[in-house]
Amino acid sequence: MKISKEELVAVLAQFNPWWRGEAIADLPKWRRAAFRELHAWMTAPPAPRAVSLSGARQIGKTTLMLQSMEALLNAGVPAANILYATFDHPILKLAGIDAVLDAWREREPKAEGLEYLFLDEAQFIRDWGTWVKHQVDFRKDRRIAFTGSAMPLVEAGQESGVGRWHTIRLTTLSFYEYLQIKNLSLPPLPKLRSLRDLFDWPQADFYRTSEAASAYVGHFHEYLVRGGFPQTAQVDSITQAQRLLREDIIDKVLKRDMTALFGVRRVLDLEHTFLYLCMHDGGLLDMVDLCANLEVKRPTAQSFIELLEATHLIYRLPPFGYGKDVLRARFKIYLADAAIAPAVMLKGKAILDDATALGVATETAVFKHLFARYYAQNVRFTYWRGKKEREVDLVAEVNGEVIPFEVKYRAQHTGARELKGLVELCEQKHISRGYVVTKSLDDFGVMTGLPRTAPHGEHPPTRIMRIPAPLLCYWMGATEIALESE
8 A cells, every 4th residue: 555655754753763863762771681682683693684573462572672772872873774663553564664664764864884674563564574584685784673473373374584583582571570670679699500500509508598588489479460571560550460461462462463463253262262271271281171161173272272372372382202192192281471360360369379379370480481591592391291190390301401390389398209200200211300399498409318219320319409489480580590501
């Protein structure tokens, strides 16, 4: 559709105040951990690629790009060489990318040096994958960052972009980032280089850290209820925060995005599917039960689940192992944030008084933190089920090592009796160390007296570290911590 250049210039001028010598308004001073990665790719890219910021709605993708633009301006990049455009704006969407670039250059003639393009909601650009590929291949004077909703499925059927863009996968705020955005003054906690380092701590360090961490517990529980979305983290009322979260997910993602991007017409069935998953967060997906309860056919339910994963509302974990048995087994479902289920199900703060619900929320938070920290290292996350229905909640496979995590968020201290699944997996796969995520701050340290099923001498006994959930989530967000020492 033909849009006048004057209209386009007027819209672009609103989004690019630096062209007028103005600062970017209301930009937070704190930066997410992903800022370093994005800025590195825009200033000194390891390879000639564009950057894709991928993640759910309202998690800060636009803010991240604006902060990168601010840093470029502060480093001396000419204002005329930086363009920000969001293609969910109707004028820009109708005009198309080529008309937008022409209007940019008519308003701001190119200055010396590289051009920087920051494109929001790029899925609304016609044949966006082909366009980005062409830009990367033939415009070496441009660096491009873009965001989009449900990129994996929108990309289907388009020319391959493999090797043309680097994806930065954003999750909701980590517990550490949540504390930063709240600007809280809390006792400092020790830094870790690797989770493995905990096995070398003297007992006194566990005592001291537990004492310092007591100030964090209440904030951790509020974080589980309020959520890791920047907007909801800053709202005073938890009730208001949950209402905003529910509106963003139900009204904007399920009812608007799914219709606009994928042509979903059975929105009510999709919503019911999502509500079913909210009721089974952290559990195994029983497709037969889901289809029977919601009265939908399996292909329809399967399609809905794939859409929910593509829009970053859920994660699916396969069982540990490979081959046909794994292909036939059930997936484990985690929501993108622990606060989604209580917000969508209108439970308020009730989960704090429900030990089971609080345990599920904690397990969801633990998985999200592990995923956020390690997805870029091509870590494979699974769950494990053994004999007699024994289970391990999370298994990370990284650099040839298998590292299990079991979440036991309950008042009682964790003993060997509660860890039969973890012990069985460690013995079976000759795993040298595992981790148990606990609730009590004094349920912290190396476990002793674990049963041993393998004959002595075949391989060293497994060492198990108990880590309170607030500490694990804090460390996952605070440092460049490694699962294991390099």
